[in-house]
Amino acid sequence: MAKQRSDRPEIAPYSGPAGGWGSVRSLADILPREKLGPEALAQLARQNKPGGVMCVSCAWSKPAKPHPAEFCEEGAKATAWELTSKRTTPDFFARHSLAELRGWKDHDLEEAGRLTHPMRYDAASDRYVACDWGEAFDAIAAELKALDPKSVVFYASGRASLEASYIYALMARLYGNQNLPDSSNMCHESTSVGLKAAIGVPVGTTRQQDFEHCDAIFFFGHNVGSNAPRMLHDLRAARQRGCEIVTFNPLRERGLERFTSPQDPVEMATLSETRISTQYHQLRAGGDIAAMTGIAKYLVEWDDAAQANGEARVLDRDFLDQHCHGVDAFLDHVRATRWPDIETESGLSRTEIERAARVYAQAKAVLGVYGMGLTQHVRGVDNVRMLVNLLLLRGNIGRPGAGPTPVRGHSNVQGQRTVGITEKTELAPVEKLRELYGFEPPSEKGLDTIETCRGIVDGSVRAFIGLGGNFLRAVPDTGPMEANWGRMRLSVQIATKLNRNHLFPGQVTYLLPCLGRFELDQQETGPQAVSMEDSTSCIHGSFGHVTPASPHLKSEPAIVAEIARRLLPPNPSIDWTGWVADYARIRDAIEATYPDFFAGYNARLKTPGGFWKGNKAAERVWDTDSGKAEFLVPESLSATGFDDADGRFRLMTLRSNDQFNTTIYGYHDRFRGVKGTRDVLFINVKDMQAQGLRRGQRVSLVGDAGDGQERRLDGLIVTPYAIPVGCLGAYYPEANVLMPIEHHAAESHVPAAKSVPVRIVA
Template sequence: MSSAHKDTDAYQHASGGWGSIKAVAGALMQEGAPVGTSRVLVHQNKPDGFMCVSCSWAKPAHPHPFEFCESGAKATAWDTTSRRVDADFFKAHTLAELEQWHDHALEDAGRLCAPMRWDSALDQYVEVTWEHAFGEIGRELRALQPDEAVFYTSGRASLETAYMYQLFARMYGTNNLPDSSNMCHESTSVGLKEAIGVGVGTITLDDFKHTDLMFFFGQNVGTNSPRMLHDLQEARERGVPIITFNPIREPGLVSFVNPQSPTQMLKPGATQISTQYHQLKAGGDSAAIVGICKAVIEADDHAQATGAARIVDAAFIAQHTSGFDEFADYVRSARWDELEHLCGLSRAALTAAADEYMRAKAVIIHYGMGLTQHRLGVQNVRMVVNLLLLRGNIGKPGAGPSPIRGHSNVQGQRTVGITEKPELAPLDKLAEQYHFEPPRTQGMATVDACKGVINGKVRAVFQLGGNLVRSVPDRYIIEPAWRKLRLTVNIATKLNRSHLVHGEVSYLLPCLSRIEIDERMGRPQAVSMEDSTGCMHGSRGVAQPASDRLLSEQAIVAGIAKATLDSQWVDWDAWSNDYALIRDAIAETYPDIFHDFNARMWTPGGFHRPLAARERQWKTKSGKAEFMVPATLDEDPDMPARQPDDLRLFTLRSDSQFNTTIYTLDDRFRGVRGSRMVLLMNARDIARRGLEADAEVSLEAVSPDGMERRIDGLRIIAFDLPEGCVAGYYPECNPLIPLSHHAKESKVPAAKAIPVKVVAALRPA
């Protein structure tokens, strides 16, 4: 048995607790700055400190003494590491050599220190001046047609940077502004806007105090947003039921011990988080929600027949919604046996969830990428809204949809104009404000940009953060095409795979981390971002910069813009030296959201963006909240007919991972150590195929285009997940996802339901 995989027992402890403390201590020691980083952590998510650089969960007005979680502490340790990637590092390593390193080793090498340009003769990055970098990048951009360039944004950039970036791209002449939303919650942006008129969730932290039931669909709070566990624990302590639908029993949704509470750490036991936990099939969410709705509507039909009180909120439905009768008829006609087959749960399980829902007066539904990264991702979001609308659970305290976003400002960058969709940007206002004619044609989403790289229509790719080469589908097709690009520019803090797979001209531009002190012209600067509950917060760095050669994101964007554009209507220098001026400009563009921005940005708990749906004002086509009748409950309606041996793969992140950043190769919650090349399988699926645990296998995608997509060297681990489903890690499994396998309306890659089959491992010739 391989030593890397011999310890794969399921985690037997609560999330948090001593395991969390040990993991944080290990991360601090690993990065070589345990004392300094510990001092920095005291300021994390505090009103006068910095917002966490990882997840976007809300920052409370009255924070805990240590307002950070295990994942956030790891992210901070990662940024404040004592290791450095400088000119000497690149002199010692060619890019061909670095391509052989594991992704973890690349980022673990340390912080980038100075601007670099790829030297083709040496196959190395060599240090250049900022002036040289800006000048050549500007010349290259001016030599292209604007729509040949793509300006990608990760969710880590501040509101100020994102606003500057979108303005630069549009003044250059393109709406090619894909971002990390395209990879995860674009299904939310589309689905919620169609259903209730706003593309974001409607709850705030205060709603946790008023709710009396919460659902979770496809969200692993224990690793993706652990600070939320504090709020869940408080809700459970006052008796709020929590019902979870997820293919795997994740420890964070089973039980929790608060590692910041001495009382809880020293006494036995833990807080039970989920009162019901339903392990549905991957891709079975719409069917499960239809089942819950069916139980509710059947109970309401019975109530009407017997003269009892209605179960649905008939008054709310009549006044505030459209499409209820059609949806109710669809639900009544749905067959229980078909729903059970599609979602993998019994009628009794779905009815048990419905019974709790019918008793509750205020309900929040939290969900994550387990709902959005599907071919029917938008429909899944609409089904969440359908369930909430049945009992009037939108627009009242303690109730509403709660999409749990990933990166710390992924929602905010959309709020200030990062979008490929011209109808979502205030183009007329930008034209008036900056005296130019913005492009009006549709830009490229991330999937479109990848197709453009493959077919040669895209010649330049900018990445403001992110690691697209690793995070997008069809990696084996993307990487060769990426090397044919004319220009690649990466604004980053650490080395990653996208910096090694580069174009003919390639620049690596290191920026300050949000955690670091940012002074311009001798004056300290601050930035802002939006959390996943729609609140805006200020953020001020507290750590010493990793290098005196670093520039802020704002200064880098300004430098490139000045070298590229001829416009005299934006004072890029002034903006890069005083971020308050950028906020004034944002407030002018978006007065309803950002009026008095500079005065309000330090409001404890943040200031909330106006959301009409919270007031039961519906900015939809009908002027009401809209029920939706699902087109189909078949997760893959356009895939080849499923064969007996086909399985459904869904991708996972480990507890030591944030997006493509991998802090260690271990996943303690799943008992995986030393490698991420594993395949989690139900024991009966293993036996049915004549396989054994710890055997090495390959995995092939079942693709509609007939193209071979295969990953070798996966080791089987027997795991508790539904039959017919298998799980593997992201981004290692991305090569199995065709670019065409995405949510129909939102183009989010369908990484949570990939048709695959297990085949024998390839043997050396």
């Protein structure tokens, strides 16, 4: 198989904008490489449109009035990756043992193509061998019946539909547990915990139309050009009408600097571009709390002066008095915080922070947009709540153009939590499940991602069912996790393509191939639709049309239902077979379980722009203990959770624009000027000089968590980059080997991948 990776990598600055002809050339590379036929190519025209197919990658909002081409470079890559004509057949596994495949790169494993047959691991030959579906379902059910339900984990990737997620969560609870970790545990659980405590809802309060009404956008810790490029159209439109965009991010990301819209023929023809950020502040990794405290300190100082002089107030005192709790304690904290401490921890000067604060003070409506640069820290929940503090100071929640706007990753990761994929009893619809299905749902908390990792390492987790994803590659402490995976009795992976997780079998292991979202899902009553929720709480239907990659594939709902039917005793209120025959019946069950969110579910499936499930905080109704929005006094100005020390760096794990989460489309990171490799260490020139390093030198990183465990990543190419002093960047998931399982957000358990303590070994 041809490998795209180069033996002679090139690393040089990239001068182009996000989007533009660079995006077009990137698509021109991947589409023929995946050997797509006309049927597959036609799907791009239907992507993210009413009655079409919702993208399998990012969760950004889908507009009611879409562009002619409502897909981005990353979405098109994801589409090509799924609709590839390449196939991973039983003959492929006959040629390659798992020991051999463990030597392949992540890109090359998935590049082998779509899985075509259900497979069982044969330990004697160290190979997967074909089996029939009935054999697989019977064996899986028999193994699960023999295990303590509390020892079984049901993991869900954020790509699974609402329909599949609902019956998957129901199956787990009927079986006897709610060990239901998902992609949110790895990325935005800090959002769910932080927003729920602060404003009473676990999701953002804004919708896409709010971008048309804001005066300013404050952007924290998100690489929009690589992770949600379609948002660039909203940012471009906001800038063109004069909206200020103030960005706080350790790295200068091209998508937050300049953008050329591929949808605009004039911009493309004239090579013109839109400047996105009006201010760009490169703060230290983990310095967001300090930066936001500095902005708040200016606002409070100006408000104190205005009050003393009888002038118009800077803070929205009417809103604070009517809607907020804990205001005075927070204001006292801000007044008492010293400027030298703010500057040291943020890495920004008072002048820079004042510039940002003046924009915030003058804006009538502010969006707080953020990604995992806030959530993936030891104090990630404090990061999220500090942003809420800032928004509350001027009443920027619950009015047009204002509010917290978390940008989720996977296309349905937010929706899965809505329909029951959660380990937390308080978030599960316990009363409704008891009423509808006549059983007693589990009352004890289940395992989240970090707790699942602990259980795999210590042996208490005996089985892992994976509804999509690449769990073993996405989690921290890669070495111990891979070493202990085989101790489990059962490993079941439901997937479209081969990935590294599949190469580490349990004692009994099945690899079950499923339909992709673009493929025709033909069931007893005809073609079926599925649905998902985007980052702005809008629900969209998705209608696949492409001929499946293999006649042996089953849909995710069908696979889950068949396991459940064999595993669980009959329940007169559940017809697993009937639900699979007609997914509308699953949606009826979801509506019955969550009537406030899903009223008229089936009738609204083709609503342009999706239908909004509603949000109490957006209406200034606060579902908190106090009945008001809650201010938080942060414990520290640093979100890292560790102290600085000589030779210790803050490592940020990064994604290239040639990947989506653990899926690696290629070895080029165009915006950072990297070609042919992922073995890169981004470092400030001053740190290079202090460490005695030279450009292009190969070095190693070693973990510096202080827990006595050895963690090492070798062969990284020293690459000078615009990154704050004391901070480093390296690619995810390769750098996960350096991150301990216990290096996670204190309250949410999200792996703290944006500030990992490491040292450089030359």
